[in-house]
Amino acid sequence: MRERNIRISIREISRIEGHLDIDVMVNSDGEVEVHAKALEGTRIVENVLVGKVYWEAIEIASRMCGVCHAIHKLTATQAVENAFNVTPPSDAIKFREIIAIAGHIQSHLTHLFYFTILDYLGKENIFQMLRDKRDLVIRVINLRQLTDEVIKKLGGSSVHPITPIVGGLSREIKKSDILSAYEAFRNMLDLASDIVEEILNISIPDLDSKSLYAALTNRNDIPLLQGKIRIGEEYHDAESFIRDLNAINEPYSNATHFIYRSSSYMVGALARLNLNHKNLVPEAKELCKRYNLEFPNYNPFANNLAQAIEIIHYIHKGLSILDDLKQKNNYQNRIRFTIRKGNGVSVSEAPRGLLFHQYELNENGIVTKANIITPTAQNLKNLEETIAKYFNKIRNLPPKDIEKEIMKLVRSYDPCISCAARFRKISN
Amino acid sequence: MIPKQKPRVGIFNLSSCEGCIVQILNLGEKLLDLLKLFNIVDCRVLGVKEDYNKLDIAIIEGCVMSFEEEVKAREIRERSEIVIALGDCAVSGNINFMKDITNKPHKSKPLSEVIKVDHEIPGCPISSEEFYRVLIDILMGKKITKKSITVCSECVLRENNCLLEKGVPCLGPITRGDCNAICPSNNRPCFGCRGLADDANIDALIKAFRDRNIPISQYLIALNQMKHKGGEER
Numbered sequence: 124m125r126e127r128n129i130r131i132s133i134r135e136i137s138r139i140e141g142h143l144d145i146d147v148m149v150n151s152d153g154e155v156e157v158h159a160k161a162l163e164g165t166r167i168v169e170n171v172l173v174g175k176v177y178w179e180a181i182e183i184a185s186r187m188c189g190v191c192h193a194i195h196k197l198t199a200t201q202a203v204e205n206a207f208n209v210t211p212p213s214d215a216i217k218f219r220e221i222i223a224i225a226g227h228i229q230s231h232l233t234h235l236f237y238f239t240i241l242d243y244l245g246k247e248n249i250f251q252m253l254r255d256k257r258d259l260v261i262r263v264i265n266l267r268q269l270t271d272e273v274i275k276k277l278g279g280s281s282v283h284p285i286t287p288i289v290g291g292l293s294r295e296i297k298k299s300d301i302l303s304a305y306e307a308f309r310n311m312l313d314l315a316s317d318i319v320e321e322i323l324n325i326s327i328p329d330l331d332s333k334s335l336y337a338a339l340t341n342r343n344d345i346p347l348l349q350g351k352i353r354i355g356e357e358y359h360d361a362e363s364f365i366r367d368l369n370a371i372n373e374p375y376s377n378a379t380h381f382i383y384r385s386s387s388y389m390v391g392a393l394a395r396l397n398l399n400h401k402n403l404v405p406e407a408k409e410l411c412k413r414y415n416l417e418f419p420n421y422n423p424f425a426n427n428l429a430q431a432i433e434i435i436h437y438i439h440k441g442l443s444i445l446d447d448l449k450q451k452n453n454y455q456n457r458i459r460f461t462i463r464k465g466n467g468v469s470v471s472e473a474p475r476g477l478l479f480h481q482y483e484l485n486e487n488g489i490v491t492k493a494n495i496i497t498p499t500a501q502n503l504k505n506l507e508e509t510i511a512k513y514f515n516k517i518r519n520l521p522p523k524d525i526e527k528e529i530m531k532l533v534r535s536y537d538p539c540i541s542c543a544a545r546f547r548k549i550s551n
Numbered sequence: 552m553i554p555k556q557k558p559r560v561g562i563f564n565l566s567s568c569e570g571c572i573v574q575i576l577n578l579g580e581k582l583l584d585l586l587k588l589f590n591i592v593d594c595r596v597l598g599v600k601e602d603y604n605k606l607d608i609a610i611i612e613g614c615v616m617s618f619e620e621e622v623k624a625r626e627i628r629e630r631s632e633i634v635i636a637l638g639d640c641a642v643s644g645n646i647n648f649m650k651d652i653t654n655k656p657h658k659s660k661p662l663s664e665v666i667k668v669d670h671e672i673p674g675c676p677i678s679s680e681e682f683y684r685v686l687i688d689i690l691m692g693k694k695i696t697k698k699s700i701t702v703c704s705e706c707v708l709r710e711n712n713c714l715l716e717k718g719v720p721c722l723g724p725i726t727r728g729d730c731n732a733i734c735p736s737n738n739r740p741c742f743g744c745r746g747l748a749d750d751a752n753i754d755a756l757i758k759a760f761r762d763r764n765i766p767i768s769q770y771l772i773a774l775n776q777m778k779h780k781g782g783e784e785r
Binding site: 137139141174179186189237264279283294 | 579591770
């Protein structure tokens with residue numbers, strides 16, 4: 124191997140979920156290599172799942188992540204439902220979709236305002252923002268609280284929702300749930316536009332880095348819970364997509380880094396909108412137009428702008444689902460099912476991108492094999508490549524500034540290392 | 552009595568899902584109230600890193616799963632007056648401990664196995680309100696006590712139908728409450744995330760499960776092992 128000089132080394136990047144280090148190395152030929160080192164103590168949740176009965180396994184799987192817990196729980200539940208061949212009542216599916224949407228908006232808000240925007244405002248943390256943008260911070264907090272209210276009301280708990288179970292929901296759906304969620308979404312709409320425009324107003328660095336993008340799609344939606352996977356111009360179901368994934372266990376990282384066939388790819392808000400922008404609600408399209416934001420967009424920093432657009436899109440989406448549910452007075456919350464031996468896989472859109480849960484269950488409903496592929500694990504290779512490209516562009520800046528820019532790029536991917544770090548080096 | 556200087560607080564996390572830190576954010580505007588009383592000087596997740604030597608309060612989320620994390624926990628302990636274990640991973644090991652039921656020696660360690668812990672805020676996730684209350688109590692110099700009520704008692708007070716009677720493996724009778732019995736109130740069994748109640752009678756619950764032909768859940772096995780592992784304290 125050629126000699127490599129570490130040029131930039133960033134330890135424990137702040138304002139992301141979990142622990143990530145970045146090393147940028149340049150070899151004697153001037154080639155740049157980047158290592159994204161996920162350093163979270165590996166929790167290896169899959170190993171905990173094996174041997175557990177399906178419903179215990181789902182509770183544990185939800186604990187993969189404290190930020191996107193709702194989508195983990197829902198995806199695990201759907202995977203087991205696929206194994207048992209059970210379809211929940213449509214009311215329950217809609218109810219779960221609202222939980223997913225609220226979780227999605229909440230995650231984007233946290234990421235954009237507690238983590239990302241600070242890079243553009245020259246602030247270290249949200250508390251510093253309180254000094255000169257107190258009103259904005261309070262509005263963000265209040266908007267975030269509305270999403271929390273919905274998850275708490277419908278899910279039973281703010282973090283790790285309780286109500287979604289195999290076959291539907293654990294408790295009856297009350298009209299009052301629907302009305303109060305509707306009210307909360309209406310209030311979100313009132314607060315959101317100013318807040319979102321704060322993000323759309325930032326000027327992101329120029330970086331042309333076209334990638335392969337992957338996201339869930341269907342005909343007239345930007346789906347979170349059901350759909351076909353589109354990657355480039357191909358369409359797949361979850362099973363066939365996973366078959367084409369190659370797992371790379373890099374010696375320097377505790378996370379598995381995935382590539383599709385031989386290429387890295389990007390998942391998340393930017394990928395979703397690059398592949399589905401035609402299905403944005405008119406209000407979101409209008410906003411894109413006003414801010415000259417066009418999709419497909421090949422600048423990875425635009426992931427944050429895509430997240431902002433999604434906030435508006437999903438508030439409207441939530442309102443329209445709740446509007447449907449409001450028309451009814453009686454709801455079906457669950458259907459009976461029989462436990463059977465099988466293999467179930469489910470794919471969803473977590474706030475950070477495609478999320479897979481796959482379980483093999485025996486005739487007693489005990490998990491014999493589990494496999495979870497998180498969005499960040501899929502993005503890490505792409506992130507490394509993009510950092511290398513960006514480094515080449517900014518390599519003449521003072522090292523401190525290069526570090527800052529790289530951290531900004533890392534944050535724009537919205538990585539979640541707590542989710543991704545689940546592979547342990549044998550040497551440990 | 553409220554001290555003249557704002558106590559310096561650090562928020563750290565070891566191996567966990569960070570959901571308990573999210574619960575701190577879920578305080579909403581009440582978090583801003585806490586900021587009037589406390590000075591957060593260290594919190595990687597939120598990007599706060601000020602220069603300091605000593606901390607008045609260190610809040611640690613997550614359990615210890617590696618040598619590096621053990622070192623980190625000891626370092627935090629050395630420079631902190633009060634250490635709070637935040638959430639079930641820090642308090643008992645939570646799901647990380649469940650893997651260890653069959654996997655010995657144990658790889659995951661609750662915080663109290665590595666360092667002295669002054670207060671525990673249990674739960675998966677923690678309750679935001681309890682977190683708020685504990686911080687204010689510390690500030691006022693109050694003695695912090697855990698309520699001894701069980702989840703089962705709180706559930707009865709809420710007049711829910713008993714899950715155990717329906718054959719569902721609910722751990723409410725042995726689990727420390729003060730959570731408003733949110734799981735059984737949503738028709739889901741309690742799985743013991745707040746740890747054992749003071750007078751938990753595990754054997755009686757196991758007998759109750761057997762009498763009703765309820766399979767002994769892994770959560771129950773985990774609680775039982777924790778009790779024997781940790782002696783009287785946990």
